[in-house]
Amino acid sequence: MSTPEIATVRGSSAVIPARTLLSIRNVAKRFGKNVVLRDISLDVAEGEFLTILGESGSGKTTLLRIIAGFETASAGEVWMGEERLDRQPPYRRRVNTVFQHYALFPHLTVEQNVAYGLRVAKRPEAEIASRVSEALERVKMSAHAKSKPSKISGGQQQRIALARALVNRPRLLLLDEPLSALDANLRRQMQVELKSLQREVGISFIFVTHDQEEAMVMSDRIALLRSGELEQVATPREIYGRPATAYAAQFIGHTNLLKGEVRSGMVRCGSLSWSAALADGRALFSLRPENIRLATANTALAGSVRVRGKVRHQAFHGATELIRVECGDGLVLVVRTPGSGGTLDDVELEFSPADAVLVRESAERI
Amino acid sequence: MFSRAYKTAVTLPPLVWVTVFLLMPYLLMFCYSFWSVSASQTIEHSWNLANYGQLLRVGVYWQTLLRSMWIAARVTIFSLALGYPLAYFLSFYAGQKKDLLYQLVIIPLWVSYLVRAYAWKTILGSDGVLNTLLQYVHLTKHPLEFLLYSPFAVVLTLTHIYTPFAFLPIYAALEHIPRNLVEASHDLGASPGQTFWKVVFPLSVPGVVAGATFAFVLSLGDFLAPLLLGGPSGIMISNIVVSLFGAAYNWPLGAAISFCMLLLVVGLLFFSERLEKKWSFS
Numbered sequence: 001m002s003t004p005e006i007a008t009v010r011g012s013s014a015v016i017p018a019r020t021l022l023s024i025r026n027v028a029k030r031f032g033k034n035v036v037l038r039d040i041s042l043d044v045a046e047g048e049f050l051t052i053l054g055e056s057g058s059g060k061t062t063l064l065r066i067i068a069g070f071e072t073a074s075a076g077e078v079w080m081g082e083e084r085l086d087r088q089p090p091y092r093r094r095v096n097t098v099f100q101h102y103a104l105f106p107h108l109t110v111e112q113n114v115a116y117g118l119r120v121a122k123r124p125e126a127e128i129a130s131r132v133s134e135a136l137e138r139v140k141m142s143a144h145a146k147s148k149p150s151k152i153s154g155g156q157q158q159r160i161a162l163a164r165a166l167v168n169r170p171r172l173l174l175l176d177e178p179l180s181a182l183d184a185n186l187r188r189q190m191q192v193e194l195k196s197l198q199r200e201v202g203i204s205f206i207f208v209t210h211d212q213e214e215a216m217v218m219s220d221r222i223a224l225l226r227s228g229e230l231e232q233v234a235t236p237r238e239i240y241g242r243p244a245t246a247y248a249a250q251f252i253g254h255t256n257l258l259k260g261e262v263r264s265g266m267v268r269c270g271s272l273s274w275s276a277a278l279a280d281g282r283a284l285f286s287l288r289p290e291n292i293r294l295a296t297a298n299t300a301l302a303g304s305v306r307v308r309g310k311v312r313h314q315a316f317h318g319a320t321e322l323i324r325v326e327c328g329d330g331l332v333l334v335v336r337t338p339g340s341g342g343t344l345d346d347v348e349l350e351f352s353p354a355d356a357v358l359v360r361e362s363a364e365r366i
Numbered sequence: 367m368f369s370r371a372y373k374t375a376v377t378l379p380p381l382v383w384v385t386v387f388l389l390m391p392y393l394l395m396f397c398y399s400f401w402s403v404s405a406s407q408t409i410e411h412s413w414n415l416a417n418y419g420q421l422l423r424v425g426v427y428w429q430t431l432l433r434s435m436w437i438a439a440r441v442t443i444f445s446l447a448l449g450y451p452l453a454y455f456l457s458f459y460a461g462q463k464k465d466l467l468y469q470l471v472i473i474p475l476w477v478s479y480l481v482r483a484y485a486w487k488t489i490l491g492s493d494g495v496l497n498t499l500l501q502y503v504h505l506t507k508h509p510l511e512f513l514l515y516s517p518f519a520v521v522l523t524l525t526h527i528y529t530p531f532a533f534l535p536i537y538a539a540l541e542h543i544p545r546n547l548v549e550a551s552h553d554l555g556a557s558p559g560q561t562f563w564k565v566v567f568p569l570s571v572p573g574v575v576a577g578a579t580f581a582f583v584l585s586l587g588d589f590l591a592p593l594l595l596g597g598p599s600g601i602m603i604s605n606i607v608v609s610l611f612g613a614a615y616n617w618p619l620g621a622a623i624s625f626c627m628l629l630l631v632v633g634l635l636f637f638s639e640r641l642e643k644k645w646s647f648s
Binding site (some may be wrong): 089096 | 552
């Protein structure tokens, strides 16, 4: 992969090429016979918010631990700028980690926890004091400076873990599912805070999560990991709109996977057919539920694919409604419509062939 | 949830047991310590503080008590010095061999105390293993006499016997330290040495206090090691108590010394309990 491009800054669509900060090159990891990571190559740009997304057991935490230095890669290299990182012990790396369960030192106060990195680096006391109070200020925890970690809530511990890492001004911050222990509301709030904090300090974040929604909300780019291999690395919009594989399409959001047959420029899939400039053979398409509409006489679009079907199930979600439509020949489509139609029975559906995205079949892996 | 009768049935036996076999004997001993022995070798049930006065007045009693404490203190220090590194290594670096090594530390506890004490006798004696070896390699010409029948022999034997007792609570404390704290420390730039002194050691203090208490209290009350290996210069306070209750037939004085030791130990346990509480953070 070449230098990544990131679309950044308050929704502006400008694409700013940034310098590569961290470069993971052909990293593999085995525990005995168990292969956890195979041939991972990934670049992280300066100031980027990159999320490593994957199910449990996908190897995402192992990859993070290799970057931090708690695990040694079985093969491959990790570089930070001109410096080879994977040969250095964790305490020499300018990388800091926010641990899943925060890992605050229970025998130290909040303030002493945050000061820890600066103390071991033997910074002058005056500097430590000012940087610690600044860091506590930033995460709005100044009032609890003298408390022991056991006396503050999970969300507050989270902020302290963040302050303790950031106070050292690392070049890269690693976050290992830091929000997984928080309840849903606090979690959403912290997602926003974390994202704006990252913008503010301009440090690269590598954020590990299994929650695709969290990944979508926060990331500049998502690296989707599956059984130790990268499935796709792309911006949230791209990975959602143009999933590369069937797995990516299914893991991020809902989708209809259509198994089709291409013959002389025509795709046939059950009762559906549309033209596409593809080579002959089997092909797999991802069609998002919201890209399928209920057709009426006056919505007919030029070139759209139409199909009739029977509604089998309707689930009302408030703003939208998910309906399952049986279209004959074993074809079932899930359709997301604005939730206003009442009870439906026979419907005609339509979608634009451009929304049926060709995806690679994901290899079966254990 | 449980009926009154059931609760009574369950709590009564241990209560009776503790009263009859623990509290009553203590009470009896406490009474004895105020009585005295007449010229005709009978116990006179006249209440006075003469026995306690004698403890303070007669040098051999409090000097032996002080020596016993000094021996116990040395045993404690050596047990910690051996037990802590062992526990640290086992907990952090032994990996797969952890369970096996742990068993190896525990197994000596199954061997009779007497056997282990006698083993040292055969090692340290004039014709013992150590002296024979030293003369064989011409490091010494004559057997070293101070090896056996000395406070040195007592300290050595007690250290051997009580190191597992110091080891166990330290090991338990180290095992309870979440490993991500060590990783967090490294992550924040602390070297392994800094991590040990700033994170691992402070969090293991309750184990160290418990281990030290075990080693000190157990060796303070020991009487077999000084009896077998101590000689005249290695006598400890328990030996005096044993002889007062036995050959010397002065139960009242023996009871007074016992009671002083009991107070000392209870005070120590109370103090160490406070210390452990102060240093635990769960």
